[in-house]
Amino acid sequence: MFKRCLLVFLVLVIACLGLAKTVQFWVTPFVSQPEKLFEPLLEEFKAETGIDVEISVISYADAVTKIQAAIAAGEAPDLVALSEGRFMPLVRFGNALEELDGLVSSDIMNRVVRPQLLDQYRQIAGGKLYVFPICFWTYLGAINVDIFEKAGVPQEFIDKMTDPNKYYTWDDLLKIGEMVTKDFDGNGKIDHWLYAYPGGENWVHPFLLWYWNAGGSPSLLDENGSPAFNIEATKKAFEFLLTLKEKGYMPPGVESLSAGDAIDMFTSGKTAWINNVWPSNSLVVWPQQFKDLNFRLVYPPVGPDNHRTTYFGSYLLGIPRQSKLKKEAWSFIEFLLKPESQKYIASKTYYSSITGDMPEEFKSDPRINMYMDVVKYAIPEPMHPAMARWKIIYNSETQAVLSGQKTPEQAAETMQRLAEQALEFYK
Amino acid sequence: MLERVSSIPFAKSMSRTSKLMKGFRRYKLDLFLALPGVLLLFTFYVAPVVAVFFASFTRWPIIGDPRWVGLQNYRLLMTDEIFLKSLLNTLYYAALIVPSLTIFSFIMALILRSITKGREFFKAIFVFPMVVTLVSTATIWKGMFLPFGPINAILEFFGLQPIQFLSTEHVKNTLSFVLIWRDVGYFAIFYLAGLEQIPEEIIDASRVDGANAFQRFTKIIWPTMRPIVLLVSVLATIGSFMIFTLVYVTTRGGPAYASEALLNYIYDVGWKEFRMGYAAAAAVIYFVILFLLNSFQRLVFGREK
Numbered sequence: 001m002f003k004r005c006l007l008v009f010l011v012l013v014i015a016c017l018g019l020a021k022t023v024q025f026w027v028t029p030f031v032s033q034p035e036k037l038f039e040p041l042l043e044e045f046k047a048e049t050g051i052d053v054e055i056s057v058i059s060y061a062d063a064v065t066k067i068q069a070a071i072a073a074g075e076a077p078d079l080v081a082l083s084e085g086r087f088m089p090l091v092r093f094g095n096a097l098e099e100l101d102g103l104v105s106s107d108i109m110n111r112v113v114r115p116q117l118l119d120q121y122r123q124i125a126g127g128k129l130y131v132f133p134i135c136f137w138t139y140l141g142a143i144n145v146d147i148f149e150k151a152g153v154p155q156e157f158i159d160k161m162t163d164p165n166k167y168y169t170w171d172d173l174l175k176i177g178e179m180v181t182k183d184f185d186g187n188g189k190i191d192h193w194l195y196a197y198p199g200g201e202n203w204v205h206p207f208l209l210w211y212w213n214a215g216g217s218p219s220l221l222d223e224n225g226s227p228a229f230n231i232e233a234t235k236k237a238f239e240f241l242l243t244l245k246e247k248g249y250m251p252p253g254v255e256s257l258s259a260g261d262a263i264d265m266f267t268s269g270k271t272a273w274i275n276n277v278w279p280s281n282s283l284v285v286w287p288q289q290f291k292d293l294n295f296r297l298v299y300p301p302v303g304p305d306n307h308r309t310t311y312f313g314s315y316l317l318g319i320p321r322q323s324k325l326k327k328e329a330w331s332f333i334e335f336l337l338k339p340e341s342q343k344y345i346a347s348k349t350y351y352s353s354i355t356g357d358m359p360e361e362f363k364s365d366p367r368i369n370m371y372m373d374v375v376k377y378a379i380p381e382p383m384h385p386a387m388a389r390w391k392i393i394y395n396s397e398t399q400a401v402l403s404g405q406k407t408p409e410q411a412a413e414t415m416q417r418l419a420e421q422a423l424e425f426y427k
Numbered sequence: 428m429l430e431r432v433s434s435i436p437f438a439k440s441m442s443r444t445s446k447l448m449k450g451f452r453r454y455k456l457d458l459f460l461a462l463p464g465v466l467l468l469f470t471f472y473v474a475p476v477v478a479v480f481f482a483s484f485t486r487w488p489i490i491g492d493p494r495w496v497g498l499q500n501y502r503l504l505m506t507d508e509i510f511l512k513s514l515l516n517t518l519y520y521a522a523l524i525v526p527s528l529t530i531f532s533f534i535m536a537l538i539l540r541s542i543t544k545g546r547e548f549f550k551a552i553f554v555f556p557m558v559v560t561l562v563s564t565a566t567i568w569k570g571m572f573l574p575f576g577p578i579n580a581i582l583e584f585f586g587l588q589p590i591q592f593l594s595t596e597h598v599k600n601t602l603s604f605v606l607i608w609r610d611v612g613y614f615a616i617f618y619l620a621g622l623e624q625i626p627e628e629i630i631d632a633s634r635v636d637g638a639n640a641f642q643r644f645t646k647i648i649w650p651t652m653r654p655i656v657l658l659v660s661v662l663a664t665i666g667s668f669m670i671f672t673l674v675y676v677t678t679r680g681g682p683a684y685a686s687e688a689l690l691n692y693i694y695d696v697g698w699k700e701f702r703m704g705y706a707a708a709a710a711v712i713y714f715v716i717l718f719l720l721n722s723f724q725r726l727v728f729g730r731e732k
Contacts, residue, residue, distance in 0.1 A: 064698065064699065065698040065699075068489045068490055068698070068701075071490050072489055072490060089488075089700075089701045090490070095491075096490050189583075199681070199682070200678065200679065200681055200682070201679055202679050202680075202681070251574060251575075252574050252589070252591060253573075253574030253591040253593065253594060254574075255594060255595065255681075255682040255683070256574075256591070256593035256594055256598070256678065256681065256682045257574075258679075261573060265575075270575065385700075385701065386700070388695070388699040388700045389695075389696075389699075389700050392680070392695065395681070396680075396681060396682070396683045396684050397683070399595070399681055399682035399683040400595075400682075400683035402682075403594060403595045403596075403682055403683060405595060405683055406683075418508075418509070421507070422700070425486075425700070425702055425705070
């Protein structure tokens with residue numbers, strides 16, 4: 001009797017193990033609590049397909065490390081979500097991700113609002129598609145209206161910054177810098193500055209926003225596949241940042257400020273203009289946390305060669321090759337690309353839908369329309385495995401210029417040399 | 428004849444083997460009990476070190492197979508200006524932190540020893556910074572050192588010029604200060620334990636014999652404390668070489684590599700840039716430098732008279 005019971009129990013356990021399909025989904029915190037964001041979607045997906053999806057949140061800093069370690073140990077998750085720069089090494093080395101070309105239906109392809117983005121993902125990965133975006137975001141600028149008014153910045157400048165049909169230049173920024181950087185209360189100290197460069201955490205965008213604005217190559221590579229840092233755009237970007245520093249339009253100690261510090265300086269009224277505002281910051285966080293902050297979103301400036309550019313980031317999903325539930329993982333991606341799911345994600349994150357399915361109420365919000373409008377100027381994060389080193393290189397060289405250690409020419413030369421050295425490994 | 432046979436090398440070797448076997452039989456239970464510990468030590472300490480050494484001769488992107496490249500990684504490291512900068516920075520940290528910790532914690536211990544009331548309370552206070560995780564410590568100090576942080580606000584309140592603590596000029600000293608602040612009390616407890624081993628009677632007797640403070644220090648206190656000085660200097664050296672967390676949280680090695688430590692560089696190269704073979708070569712150099720430094724410290728402080 002005991003033996004029979006044991007046998008039945010074992011059969012049940014084996015059957016349960018065989019039936020239970022749980023997709024292990026590793027996500028980076030692209031919103032403050034991604035597990036909460038996905039919760040209703042997971043329930044709906046399970047009701048529709050019977051497939052469980054289990055979410056594990058991994059920090060951006062450790063994401064690649066953890067995924068690498070999991071793959072090396074043969075314990076890769078079934079689905080991973082990362083940004084462009086973090087995904088590309090996984091694609092490039094060890095062939096770690098599953099090809100998605102055969103899985104993507106023509107219906108989905110037709111609905112993607114920026115199909116050229118998929119081409120860019122293919123370009124770096126030998127013509128194959130290994131990742132699929134579910135949403136994207138761009139940066140806008142913002143001005144502190146109170147500081148502008150106190151400094152007497154003419155309305156003409158504000159119009160140039162906020163009107164899609166007008167534009168403001170680097171020269172305009174210098175004029176505004178002169179007006180806002182003053183000792184207004186007469187205590188012998190400067191009350192606020194124009195801008196704080198946020199290079200301290202080696203993020204991707206701080207230098208690129210200026211580099212692209214100055215006409216730099218979007219892919220950071222020239223036609224021969226060499227790093228294209230040592231062009232005029234690099235020097236122009238450095239020279240302009242140095243001018244802002246030398247004229248005193250950037251706060252003291254700016255070379256050591258991180259992106260978070262620069263945002264704090266803007267929200268605490270110490271800087272009048274910022275050029276890296278996320279949708280969630282300006283639409284949700286700031287209005288709630290900084291009720292006294294009177295800010296207005298503005299377009300990116302136009303650089304010396306008439307380039308108006310900004311940064312474009314997307315949230316990509318990929319299926320590790322080791323996954324045992326590839327079909328299930330892909331069906332979850334398809335589920336996330338449905339119009340209802342896309343609207344839900346957009347409504348909760350304020351990121352733009354990759355299929356253009358935005359909630360109705362968003363269509364009348366001028367700030368969201370501004371984010372959607374600026375997409376046409378946005379350049380995606382360069383997708384290259386060397387990006388991890390390049391972003392340290394260009395932020396460090398910018399800091400070297402801002403701290404007076406190097407001239408723009410010297411820093412541009414060093415950048416090119418170090419970027420070439422870093423590229424050697426990936427050839 | 429038998430005597431002649433036993434004198435040949437083979438017979439000597441047999442004799443050694445039988446001694447070994449005899450010893451093994453005698454201590455087999457001890458060896459058996461030590462085996463799990465030895466295996467753990469080998470698996471988690473010896474084997475990774477050996478693996479890193481072999482990895483340093485390969486080109487290995489972690490995912491995928493390593494490819495043998497001989498000494499190429501070491502050759503490239505010798506011309507890698509960021510590696511060399513991080514190496515110099517690490518030596519700077521060590522040069523500032525190790526003597527400061529060794530001296531200040533000793534002074535602190537002497538002060539603690541002279542306190543008769545509330546010594547336990549002060550001991551607890553001094554150890555407190557070690558209890559807090561380094562990430563929290565680094566985050567708090569970073570906030571204090573910001574251009575518009577509280578320390579500069581205090582300086583300005585007293586009419587002094589603000590200091591850019593995290594600038595290229597000051598950042599290494601600033602980070603060293605945080606590490607010294609954190610560890611000085613902890614090492615003082617080590618010294619205090621040593622000082623408390625010196626009987627008061629000996630000190631009193633030396634006073635009666637006419638020894639001055641300098642003589643008491645060099646003839647009584649120093650010989651007793653020398654092993655603890657060695658311990659503190661070795662631990663401080665290792666600690667200064669492992670400044671990783673502090674650098675990672677506060678500056679990420681910046682501005683302009685001014686605070687980049689060797690471990691931070693190894694971490695970035697290995698885990699973020701997928702150049703594990705290259706990182707392993709840097710780690711081997713790191714290991715050799717640390718080994719040489721510790722050997723030197725043993726030579727200076729560890730000599731028995």
